[in-house]
Amino acid sequence: MSMGFNTIAGAISQAITEEMRRDANVVLIGEDVTTGIFGVTAGLVDEFGTDRFCDTPISENAIIGCAVGAAMTGMRPIAEIMFQDFLTCCMDPIVNQAAKMSYMSGGTFSVPMVVRSPGGAGLGAGPQHSQSLASWFMGVPGLKVVSPSSPIDAKGLLKSAIRDNNPVIFLENKLLYFESGEVPDDIDFTIPLGQASVLREGDDVTIVAVSGMVPRALRVADELGAEGVSVEIVDPRTLYPLDTETILQSVKKTGRLVTAEEGVMTCGVGAELAALIAEKAYDCLDGPIVRVGTPHVNYAYNQEMEWATIPDEQDLVRAVKKAIGQE
Structure with a gap:
């Protein structure tokens, strides 16, 4: 398989381009998609x-109402909501229509659509343009929820999401858009939804990191490795369906769990992971489960205040160190 080099934004653009060439039913709908927010879809209208x-x-x-109707009639729409914060404006068609239509119609209708939306803080955009809302959608039956952290995952997971016959919430991180890495050029390259990735193996503690926290966790693993602490990094990639088996195997091996997300910790992804381990692997724990995330506050416009809120490497x-008993 030949490999190219791309950013996450470029990998998403590549995935959309390849799927639109492959399937004439794939369409893109959203605010300013022809010009492309963050450059992701810029210029694609010239071809399609x-x-x-x-x-x-x-x-x-x-936008989402149109996408649901289009999906029900045989199209495969990719609907872009420019900021995750404004998914709150279309919760009814996502949660009460797209997620439930196949069930309520007895399988007569499927809703093969993708909702793409960037989130995350760090740009001084204020509390209405900086949230990470993944945990909101994890609890909705009928939705699949994806959150990539690398270019290769962004491409492979988005292509799988577009081909899936269920509604998929595809959550991107604004600060990760220009992270670079290798990406297969193969137009048939996909990554199945529901498979976690063990990015680094270790023996002392497991960090399950989501989206923008993944590169921070990898840097921490390098730092702590120099001090003799062996850290295993697991990226769920798909938050629903969640690859519980990979996470359980990792925690059973290391005996310790740290969860890392940028979203608010209250009722967050980490809370679900902590409950999973407490229920299914409690006897394997050698230390407390420790969650890292945003405290129960709004993000500030002031960037110094904002960055004081965002979980970082020091957190x-x-x-x-708390999980392994050194603090």
């Missing part, structure tokens, strides 16, 4: 035309 690239008014409810180091 406005029949398959639909710029919309600023109405998230209308992860403290969490690991």
Whole structure:
């Protein structure tokens, strides 16, 4: 398999381009998709035309409502909501229509659509443009939830999401868009939904890191490795369906768990992971489960205040040391 080099933004663009060439039913709908927020879809309209690239008014409810209807009639829409915060404006068509339509119709209808949306803090965009809302969607039956952290995962998971016959919430991280890495050029390259990735093997503690926390966790693993602490890093990649087996195997091996997410810790991804381990692997634990995430506060516009809120490498180091009994 030949490999190229790309950013996450470029890998997402590549995945969309390849799937639109492969399947004429794949269309893109959203605000400013022809110009491309963060450059992800910029220029693609030149190849596919406005029949398959639909710029919309600023109405998230209308964007998702149109996508649901298009999916029910045989299209495979990719609906872009420019910031995760504004998924709150279209929760009804996502949660009460897209997620439930196949069940309520007895399988008569499927809803093969992808909702792409960037989130995360760090750009001084304030509390209405900086949230990470993955945990909101994990608890909705009928939705699949994906959160990639690398270019190769972004491409492979998005292609699988587009081909899936269920609605998929595809959550991207703004600060990761320009992270670079190898990406297969193969148009048939996909990564199955529901498979976690063990990015680094270790023996002393498991960090299950989500999205923007993954590169921070990898840097911490290097730092602590120099001190003799062996850290295993697991990236779930798909938050629902969650690859519980890979996570359980890792924690049973290391005996310790640290969860790392950028979202608010209250009722967050880490809370679900902690409950999973407490229920199914409690006897294997040699230390406390420690969660790292945003405290129960809003993000500030002031970037110094904002960065004081965002979980970082120092928070992860403290969490690991607490988990292994060094703090």
